[in-house]
Amino acid sequence: MIYIPIPIGELPINETYGFDLYLTYNKKYVLFRSRQLPVDENVLLQLRENGVEKIYIEKGDYPKFLRLTARVAGYSGDNSQIRYLQEKFVFIDIHTLRKGSTPDFTVFTVESGLPTPIIAPDLPGVPTSVTEQHLLEFTSAYIFQVDLEKYYDYLQNSWAEEATYQPMNVAGGILMRENAKMAAHGLFHCPEPKEALPVANKAIDQILESMFDNGGTYYALLKISDQDFNTYIHSVNVAVLSMGLGIRLKLSQFQLQLLGLGGMLHDIGKTRIDPDLLLKKTKISPSEYESLREHVTLGVEWCREVPGLPPDVLPIVAQHHEQMDGTGYPDKLKIGQIDPLAQIVNIMEIYDSLTNRQPFRDAFSPFQSLGKMREMGKAINQEFLTQFILMLGEQHRPT
Ligand SMILES: [Fe+2]
Ligand SMILES: [Fe+2]
Structure with missing residues (x-):
């Protein structure tokens, strides 16, 4: 049993x-x-x-x-149960768990829609430590949201040594990425955004620091599992990619921070959209499409309500779906009217969406995705795209 x-x-x-x-x-x-x-x-x-x-x-x-x-x-x-699970469980990368360690929280996999414990400190019949088999067999894992702090402490403790003594490695990147993911989860699920904001700021600072220290860790930051495409995970990806390009473009520290926050928050308006619509797998009607697009203005409203948020984040959120040839939304802005930071976030928005599996299609490879973005021509900033392609080419890959 x-x-x-x-x-x-x-x-x-x-x-x-x-x-x-x-x-x-x-x-x-x-x-x-x-x-x-x-x-x-x-x-x-x-x-x-x-x-x-x-x-x-x-x-x-x-x-x-x-x-x-x-x-x-x-x-x-139909989606009420999925909503409960999304809210109460957090997706983690199973490779953040170290073989032989004994986490003090329960790790789950999901089998036919039901969470099933695979590692637990206290469950009779369930292994207490992480085995080779766990790492090979499962691609995705979940933990309780209430165990986030325990997970974070576990990460700090189990990776600290490697992360400190060998900065050019995947471990440091994993730590940063999980940290950022937790911060984004906080922003998307915390009823009091002003409490989540300092956590997000701290995560962004840490990522920037690690990116500056060595380009090598951010391949791990970018390495994304598409098992669970979730708005908050997408938001971390967009934030990290945007900051990476920002560094390459030699932007100021302040602009990099804006990119981090703007990336994390660009889709925050989705927290105010009917979750059933967000999860819909069948064809979306024109009026539903309109409702989905409202996430942009809802996001701006959300940002306005948060004391302490730099006002320069607002254009990024407001313009992340605008396109330079006037075909974007909501305001059909054109080149010259769109904040350059919003242009960067727009590119990462498109790239991350293409490279991840969506309810209605499979993921495109990075190569295919960049090709499609080239074909978009004047809709996006092609100069930024070139720099982005060069940036991806230069990433150190873990061996
Ligand atoms: Fe969006
Ligand atoms: Fe987005």
């Missing part, structure tokens, strides 16, 4: 679950609450007082749990 942990903060209160809850005791699962008994505040308090962070349910009951939490959260429609 496989059991799935659930952070106790995610248990709906005063609902009849229809499935049993378990605790672990002496490396065994013991029944904690049977299916008819609702969980109330007192029960939660008791668990917390006893230092219990997770509760367990049988894997077969997990769909019931998902349906219940989606209903309690007020989600509806």
Whole structure:
């Protein structure tokens, strides 16, 4: 029997679950609450007082749990369960885990839409340490959002030695990239953006620093798994690529920071768009297309509401879909009217979208993508594109 942990903060209160809850005791699962008994505040308090962070349910009951939490959260429609999973789980690159280490958080894979633990500190029957087989067998892995801090500490500890003593390596890059991803996840999922902003700024500073120290680490920063195309991951890619090109173009430190923030935030308006529309896999109608395009103005509104955000980030967000021949949106601006930093972000936006799998098509290779962008002619800044192609050509590749 496989059991799935659930952070106790995610248990709906005063609902009849229809499935049993378990605790672990002496490396065994013991029944904690049977299916008819609702969980109330007192029960939660008791668990917390006893230092219990997770509760367990049988894997077969997990769909019931998902349906219940989606209903309690007020989600509806076909994608409600996916939405719950996207919010509560964070995608990580399995190669950030070191063979032989024992993470103090649970690592999941997703099997037929259900998270299944593959490494866990405390789950009877699940390995506690990372094996060679894990690294070979699984391409994608997930952790609980509530475990992010633990994951981050783990990364710092397990990669610190290599990252410090051999700056020209992948480890440093991985650390930076995961760091940036976490920061972007914070921006996209934190209800209080002003709390997430300092974290994002710090991540951007670290990336810039590592890019300046050595060009070598940013191949790892750019190396993206397309297993899970998510807006926040796309945003990190766009930020990193934009800063890379900015360095090549010898922009000032301030402009580089704007590129980092602008890249991270360019699609933030999508947090205010109907998630079912964002996840739609079938053909999109013209009116739905219009709604999707509203992410630009919604993003600008979002940015205006955040105290402390440099105002120069606004044009980047506002103009990231404008094209130099006037065919972009929302304002059909033309060459000379578009902020050069927005032109850079626009190029990376297109490149990252082409090189990742989309709901309606497969990914293009970097080579194919750059070719397509050449064919776009005057719509994009071809001079920047040339520099970008040269920049990709110069990247150190990990051996
Ligand atoms: Fe966008
Ligand atoms: Fe985008």
